[in-house]
Amino acid sequence: MNKKVKQAKRIQKPQLIHWRVYIVVFFVVLLFGSLVARAAYIQILEPGKLRHESDMRSLRTTSTEVQRGLITDRNGDMLAVSVPVKAIYADPKVVFDNNGFANMQRWRALADVLHQDVDTLVARVKDNPKRRFVYLARQVTPEVADYINELRIRGIYLKPESRRYYPSGEITAQLLGITNIDDVGIEGIEKTYNDWLTGTPSKEKVRKSRDGHVVERLGIVQEGEKPNDLVLSIDQRIQQLAYRELKKSTEMNQATGGSVVVLDVRTGEILAMVNTPSYNPNSREHLQSFRMRNRAVTDTFEPGSTIKPFVMAAALEAGVVKDNDIVSTSPGWMRIGGRQVRDTTNYGDMTLGKILAKSSNVGISKLALSMPVNQLLGTYYSVGLGSYSGSNLAGESAGVISERHNWSEFERATLSFGYGLTMTTLQLARMYATLGADGVLRPVSILKLKQPPEGQRVLDAHVAKEVMHMLQGVTEKGGTAIEAHIDGYPVAGKTGTSRKAIAGGYGDDYWSLFAGVAPVNNPRLAIAVVVNDPKGDRYYGGVVAGPVFAKVMSGALQMLNVEPISEAEQTKLASSAHGRAE
Incomplete structure (x- = not known):
């Protein structure tokens, strides 16, 4: 019995197997050796690879949102401003990885608020x-x-961006233009001064966590530039007035369109530039391209009788007539080269002032034919026809003056009453501003100026003043534009009614024009009004464009605090103008 117990105890005694221990120790040492070797390889021999992999997953370059610069009028009223909005975008991989389509009710709500079809x-x-x-x-x-x-x-994520908003809406639409969805100017002033208005965002390198939060800012990659604001020469009060009166006239006369330009005679600044039809730049769902055109600088027309004061100036400078000369226009028509030039009636003997007051084609043709054609064309060129105004507005047309080696007498006559050459509304206003500035031509500016430019003298000061006083008779009793008369502010102006050219000649559609300067005693503003294709019997410049001129000029002078003259002084000036027209 004792022998068996001793034998059992001997059997249960564990025995050490040396080769197994060696195997375990070997693998443990191998494991730790491998870890040490791998760590040494990563940290000493090739540390950049994992660092690069880490940076690929965590380093990001962020940029700050830069709003587009403001556009204001000369008094600081907002004309264009950028407002903060959001872009909605999706990361399809994240959507699928998180089973994002499990709850379609949320997607239907998203589609509803975006006004989109949920399936699309x-x-x-x-x-x-x-x-x-x-x-x-x-x-x-x-x-x-x-x-x-x-x-x-x-x-589904949100991204900050900006949207351009125009507080004045359709009143300044064609002048300011618009930006596209990426806030880049594509029309008007927005396009012309896009680089000036656009800033550059700052770029910064950061480290982000897995959930997208910034955990470390590593430094500025690129310094940004702030956008610049733009101050226009426009006076929004006058702009609103001009647009209201032009729109009323074009609707009442069922005209195709029209434009008005208001210039400061002393500086050449544009105080108003309006067009009809217009559009709302804040709502572009049904935008029509023809409404976006700034007609005041892009559309050209034959000026008709509004050119006659400059024919008179050319004749006076050439010395072919003097202030008090009389010109015979009987019998109210004349044949030139087999064709007729006629007046509405036989005015007989006419003073120079009466030729302008009654808008006599016969009288002005005789003056044009009495001087070399180059004298007349030179005067046209000198006051700005056929050249750009200096406004730097997109799409501006320079107009056309025909260049010929041989001019027939009839062609020279038609040049004197505004056919055979084209101009824009802005050019017409600039020409009359030159008269008001005593013959000094100034470049036109759409930006507010700190000081007026010197300008260039293109007409003799005495001649310019004399023509101005002659033109006062146009708006006084007996003249062709009494509806352009303004109480308290003597006006020097001229009507124009020109047929529109068609293939092979002229049709039955008209341009109705009026251009003028006020007040005559101390010229401050020049205004040109052009109405395209008025319908009905009322198509003459005096009755279509004249009233628009009077209301805009009167309101603008009051807004600028230009003091009216007394009734006695105006009567005296009117009498002087009447005397020139007798």
């Missing part, structure tokens, strides 16, 4: 599950963005 919206995200960026909507309001954020759809 979902299809754009499902189109390529590996894509990382798909725009769903641009320029949504902060309120809509907040609602979308509350939907908490995985893979």
